[in-house]
Amino acid sequence: MAGPAARISAVLVHGAWADGSSWSDVIRPLHAKGLDVLAAPMPLTSLSEDVAALDRALERTEGPVVLVAHAYAGAVIASSTNDRVRSLVFIAALAPDEGETVAEVFFR
Numbered sequence: 001m002a003g004p005a006a007r008i009s010a011v012l013v014h015g016a017w018a019d020g021s022s023w024s025d026v027i028r029p030l031h032a033k034g035l036d037v038l039a040a041p042m043p044l045t046s047l048s049e050d051v052a053a054l055d056r057a058l059e060r061t062e063g064p065v066v067l068v069a070h071a072y073a074g075a076v077i078a079s080s081t082n083d084r085v086r087s088l089v090f091i092a093a094l095a096p097d098e099g100e101t102v103a104e105v106f107f108r
Contacts, residue, residue: 006063008086009036013054015071015093016044022070036061042076047102051079058082069093075102 010030012023020039030037040057042050054076058065066087067077074093094105 007034007036008064008066009038009061010066010068011054011057011061012037012039013067013069013073013076014039014042015069015073018070035066042073044072047075047079050076054080055082058084072102075105 012020012026014020014022020041023039027037027039038057038061040054042053044050050073054067058080061084063084064086065082065084066089067080067085068089068091069077070091071093074090074095077088077090077093078095080088094102096102096105
């Protein structure tokens with residue numbers, strides 16, 4: 001018999017010109033549905049530094065993870081290589097093709 005199912009964590013990643021508080025109206029209903037929720041802080045200094053910040057946020061979670069991104073953060077979550085990530089959710093977010101830069105998406 002299998003053990004209890006691992007609790008799912010939703011990690012919410014804000015876009016540029018915002019911070020984690022932009023997810024405040026989303027966090028409460030997700031908690032009510034039984035999800036562990038974390039609004040990951042991004043320094044917004046470079047894509048690589050933002051991905052590193054996401055990796056640090058993921059270290060504070062356990063079990064399977066759903067990454068949720070708004071706007072620019074779509075590029076951040078698409079760069080995650082964490083084995084526990086099960087789904088990516090893009091909310092009006094950038095989704096660069098493999099090898100494509102964020103700037104290239106903006107100028108498409």
